[in-house]
Amino acid sequence: MFAVIKTGAKQYKVAVGDIIKVEKLDGDAGSSVTLEDVLMVGDEKGVKVGTPTVSGTVVSAEILEHSRTAKIIVFKKKRRQNYRRKAGHRQHQTVLKITAIGKAGAKVAAPKAEAPKVTAKKAAPKAEAKKAAPIKADVTKAAAKKPAAKKPAVKKPAVKKTASKTKEK
Numbered sequence: 001m002f003a004v005i006k007t008g009a010k011q012y013k014v015a016v017g018d019i020i021k022v023e024k025l026d027g028d029a030g031s032s033v034t035l036e037d038v039l040m041v042g043d044e045k046g047v048k049v050g051t052p053t054v055s056g057t058v059v060s061a062e063i064l065e066h067s068r069t070a071k072i073i074v075f076k077k078k079r080r081q082n083y084r085r086k087a088g089h090r091q092h093q094t095v096l097k098i099t100a101i102g103k104a105g106a107k108v109a110a111p112k113a114e115a116p117k118v119t120a121k122k123a124a125p126k127a128e129a130k131k132a133a134p135i136k137a138d139v140t141k142a143a144a145k146k147p148a149a150k151k152p153a154v155k156k157p158a159v160k161k162t163a164s165k166t167k168e169k
Contacts, residue, residue: 003101004040005059011039014059014098024092027063033096035059041101058104061096068092 002015008023027033038057041048048054068090076085 001041001043001101003038003042003057003059005035006037006039006053007035014101016098016101018098019064020096020098021067021093022096023094024066025063025094025096027094029063029065031063032099033061033063035061036104056104057102059098060100060102061098064095064097066092066094 002013004011004013006012007025010023012020012022014020025033036053036058038054038059039050039052041054041057050057071088071090074085074087074089077083
């Protein structure tokens, strides 16, 4: 069985027992993490693709360590200006060991059910504001159309000067 997960704005194909390096996650070494953004799950029966995620499926992993990547040198230069800057960067990362791929428990599903209620309350005042906004937009569109009725300028033909030069010679 394998799964495609999304974490740290990147996607990883994982199976049970795999060790992967991802962007830094919260947690201590030895603790377990649940990755809920599962984009695809596959097994002997077939492949299930989520839209955008597969609901009810999670990937469990154990944090092995927190480390940093190899140093990347950032060098800026502007030629002939005596401008040079050199800096180094090491990105923080977390090393994970995938322990399980499967269905989510009831504890994981309960917070997801509460989240839409909170967003629905916040969305209601915005919906009223959106209803008022199109009326104002229609007035501004009508006002914008009136100045656009100007006629385009007429271009005058250019005067040819080559004929007078040939007569003089």
